Amino acid sequence: MRMARPALKTLTTGPPEAKGEFIRLCSSGRLKDALHHPFRDVLWSDPTLFAHVFRACRAIPLLHQLHAFAATCGAAADRFTTNNLMLAYADLGDLPTACSLFERIPSRNVMSWNILIGGYIKNGDLGSARKLFDEMPTRNVATWNAMVAGLTNAGLDEDSLGFFLAMRREGLHPDEFGLGSVFRCCAGLSDLVSGRQVHAYVVRCGMDIDMCVGNSLAHMYMWSGWLAEGEAVLKALPSLTVVSFNTTIAGRTQNGDSEGALEYLSMMRGIGLAADVVTFVSIITCCSDLAALAQGQQVHAQVIKAGVDKVIPVITCLVHMYSRCGCLGDSERVYSGYCGLDLFLLSAMISACGFHGQGHKAVELFKQMMNAGARPNEVTFLALLYACSHSGLKDEGLEFFELMTKTYGLQPSVKHYTCIVDLLGRSGCLDEAEALILSMPVRADGVIWKTLLSACKTQKNFDMAEQIAERVIEFDPRDSAPYVLLSNIRATSRRWGDVSELRKNMREKNVRKEPGVSWVELKGQVHQFCTGDKSHPRQGEIDEYLEEMMAKIRQCGYAPDMSMVFHDMEDEEKEVSLTHHSKKLAIAFAFLSLPEGVPIRIMKNLRVCDDCHVAIKLMSQVTGRDIVVRDVSRFHHFRDGKCSCGDYW
Structure with missing residues (x-):
C-alpha cells in the first residue's frame, strides 16, 4: 500500500502561507528546500512561482533541469516567467541560451530587451549591448541606466556622458542609480564643468538629499580635487552612513590628506558605525602613505576583529602597507596566511620584495606562480621588472621582458620600458638604454x-x-x-x-628644489627633520649624540665624502653640512628615543646620498642596531655594517 506523504507544519494553514514560505526559501537561497515536497506541489499549482526559482538558481546544470521542468508545466510559455529564465541564464554567463529564449518570446516587452542588454553588459560585450539598444522599439529609464552604468564601469566615460545627454534630450529623467553612474563618469573624466551642471539639475529635481546621489556627487568633487565641496554635499544629507564616511576617507586619501582620513575613521567609530572592507582598504592605504607602522598595526588588529582578514583586497593592502613601513617580514607573514593564488596579491608581494632589494625572492615568487598555472598580467611584470632593476638582475630582467612581450603578447607601457632603462643604466649600458627610449613604440x-x-x-x-x-x-x-x-x-x-x-x-624660471626631509614615527607621532634644521625641541641632545656617533664611526674608517656637498665652501663647513643631513638627524633622534633592540625606521623623500649610506652602515656596526631607511625608490636595511642593497641603488 502506498503511504501518503506527511504534511509539513508550514502547509497546515493553507496555500497562501505555503506560497509565502516557498518564496521566502527561494529568496534566502534555500532552493533545495523550496523544491522539496510538498512545496513542489505549490509550484505545480502556480507556475508563476518559477520566476522565484530561476532567480535563486546558481548553477547552469540545475537551471537546465528547472527549465525543462517549467516547460513540462507549461510555465515556459508565460512571458514573465521566460523573462526571469532569460535573466538567470544571462547572470550565469550563458548568453547563447538567453538569446535563444529572447528570439522565441512572441511578444517582447521592455523588460525582455533590458534583460538581454544587461546580460551583454555584465559579460563585457558592450558592442552587442549597443546594437540591441539601437534596435529597441521603446526604451525606459532602466534601459538608459544600464547603458550609462555599463559604459562607466568599462572606463568609456565620454560615451557614458554622451548617453546621459541623449537620454535627457528624449525627455527622460534619470533615477538615483543613473545619476550615480553619471557622477562617476564625470569623476573619471575629471570633467568638473559637466559635473557641476548635473549637480544643478539634481538640485532642481530635489534629489540632492538622496543618499545614493549625494555620495556619488561628493565622490565626483573629491576625485576632482575639491574636497571642501564634496564634504559640503555630504553634510547636507539627512544622515551620514558608512558609504558617506568611505567616500570622505577615500577622497582625503586620494588628495594626499592621509591624516585627515584617519581622523574621519575615528569620527566614524565615535558615532557607532562599523568599518567595512572599503573603509579598511582606504585606511590601510593611508597608513602606507604615511609609513605609520603603529597605526597600521592597530588597523590590522581591527581587520582581524571584523573578520575581513581573509578578503583579498584587504590582504593586498596589508602586504603593501607593511612593505612601505619597512617590515618585509610582516608582509610575508600576511601573504603566507592566504592559501589561494590571487594575481593581484602575488603582484603586491613581488613588488614588496623588489622595493626591499630582494630581487631573487621576487623571481622565485614569479616562478611559483608560473608553476601553479597562473597567467601573469602587465601589473605582475611591472613589479617583477622593478625588482630586477633594483637588484642588478640584468639578464633575468631582459629575459622576463621578452617573456612578457613575445610569449604572453602583452604590450609594455612606458613604465615597463622605464624599468628596462633603469636596469640597463645601472648596469652601465647607457647607449643601449638611450637607444631603447628612442626606438620604443610608446611615447x-x-x-x-x-x-x-x-x-x-x-x-x-x-x-x-x-x-x-x-x-x-x-x-x-x-x-x-x-x-x-x-x-x-x-x-x-x-x-x-x-x-x-x-x-x-x-x-x-621660478623652479624650486624640493627640500630633503626625513621623518621617524614615535608613539604615533611623526617627527620630521630637514637638513640643517635646528627647530626640534631636543636639538641640543641630537647634536651632542651626532658628534659622539661621528667620532665612533671615524674610528671604523669613516671619512666624510666632500663630493656630496654641492656648494663651494671650506672643507670644515662641508663636514658640518654632511653631519646635519636630515637622515642623520632623524637617526640620532631615534637612537635617543627608542629602547635597545627596537629597529630604527627612517623615511626619506629623496635618494639616500653616498655619504649617508656609508655613515649609516657604520652606525649599524658600532651600535649593533638594525636601521631601516626608505628613500624615494626603495628600502635599505642596514645591519652589522652592511646594507641589503649591496651598495647598488
Whole structure:
C-alpha cells in the first residue's frame, strides 16, 4: 500500500502561507528546500512561482533541469516567467541560451530587451549591448541606466556622458542609480564643468538629499580635487552612513590628506558605525602613505576583529602597507596566511620584495606562480621588472621582458620600458638604454629620461648627462629634478661657475628644489627633520649624540665624502653640512628615543646620498642596531655594517 506523504507544519494553514514560505526559501537561497515536497506541489499549482526559482538558481546544470521542468508545466510559455529564465541564464554567463529564449518570446516587452542588454553588459560585450539598444522599439529609464552604468564601469566615460545627454534630450529623467553612474563618469573624466551642471539639475529635481546621489556627487568633487565641496554635499544629507564616511576617507586619501582620513575613521567609530572592507582598504592605504607602522598595526588588529582578514583586497593592502613601513617580514607573514593564488596579491608581494632589494625572492615568487598555472598580467611584470632593476638582475630582467612581450603578447607601457632603462643604466649600458627610449613604440615621458639621467650621474658619464638633462627639461621646464642632478654633476667636477649659472636660471624660471626631509614615527607621532634644521625641541641632545656617533664611526674608517656637498665652501663647513643631513638627524633622534633592540625606521623623500649610506652602515656596526631607511625608490636595511642593497641603488 502506498503511504501518503506527511504534511509539513508550514502547509497546515493553507496555500497562501505555503506560497509565502516557498518564496521566502527561494529568496534566502534555500532552493533545495523550496523544491522539496510538498512545496513542489505549490509550484505545480502556480507556475508563476518559477520566476522565484530561476532567480535563486546558481548553477547552469540545475537551471537546465528547472527549465525543462517549467516547460513540462507549461510555465515556459508565460512571458514573465521566460523573462526571469532569460535573466538567470544571462547572470550565469550563458548568453547563447538567453538569446535563444529572447528570439522565441512572441511578444517582447521592455523588460525582455533590458534583460538581454544587461546580460551583454555584465559579460563585457558592450558592442552587442549597443546594437540591441539601437534596435529597441521603446526604451525606459532602466534601459538608459544600464547603458550609462555599463559604459562607466568599462572606463568609456565620454560615451557614458554622451548617453546621459541623449537620454535627457528624449525627455527622460534619470533615477538615483543613473545619476550615480553619471557622477562617476564625470569623476573619471575629471570633467568638473559637466559635473557641476548635473549637480544643478539634481538640485532642481530635489534629489540632492538622496543618499545614493549625494555620495556619488561628493565622490565626483573629491576625485576632482575639491574636497571642501564634496564634504559640503555630504553634510547636507539627512544622515551620514558608512558609504558617506568611505567616500570622505577615500577622497582625503586620494588628495594626499592621509591624516585627515584617519581622523574621519575615528569620527566614524565615535558615532557607532562599523568599518567595512572599503573603509579598511582606504585606511590601510593611508597608513602606507604615511609609513605609520603603529597605526597600521592597530588597523590590522581591527581587520582581524571584523573578520575581513581573509578578503583579498584587504590582504593586498596589508602586504603593501607593511612593505612601505619597512617590515618585509610582516608582509610575508600576511601573504603566507592566504592559501589561494590571487594575481593581484602575488603582484603586491613581488613588488614588496623588489622595493626591499630582494630581487631573487621576487623571481622565485614569479616562478611559483608560473608553476601553479597562473597567467601573469602587465601589473605582475611591472613589479617583477622593478625588482630586477633594483637588484642588478640584468639578464633575468631582459629575459622576463621578452617573456612578457613575445610569449604572453602583452604590450609594455612606458613604465615597463622605464624599468628596462633603469636596469640597463645601472648596469652601465647607457647607449643601449638611450637607444631603447628612442626606438620604443610608446611615447617617452619625463620620468624615463630622468631615469637615464640618474644613471648617467651614477656612471659618471657627465657629457651624456648634459645632453639628457636638456631632454628632461623640455618635458617639464618647472621640474627641479634635472636642474638639481645637473647642478650636482657640475659641482662634482668643481665647475662652480656653471653651478652658479644653473641656479640663477632656476631662480629666473621660478623652479624650486624640493627640500630633503626625513621623518621617524614615535608613539604615533611623526617627527620630521630637514637638513640643517635646528627647530626640534631636543636639538641640543641630537647634536651632542651626532658628534659622539661621528667620532665612533671615524674610528671604523669613516671619512666624510666632500663630493656630496654641492656648494663651494671650506672643507670644515662641508663636514658640518654632511653631519646635519636630515637622515642623520632623524637617526640620532631615534637612537635617543627608542629602547635597545627596537629597529630604527627612517623615511626619506629623496635618494639616500653616498655619504649617508656609508655613515649609516657604520652606525649599524658600532651600535649593533638594525636601521631601516626608505628613500624615494626603495628600502635599505642596514645591519652589522652592511646594507641589503649591496651598495647598488
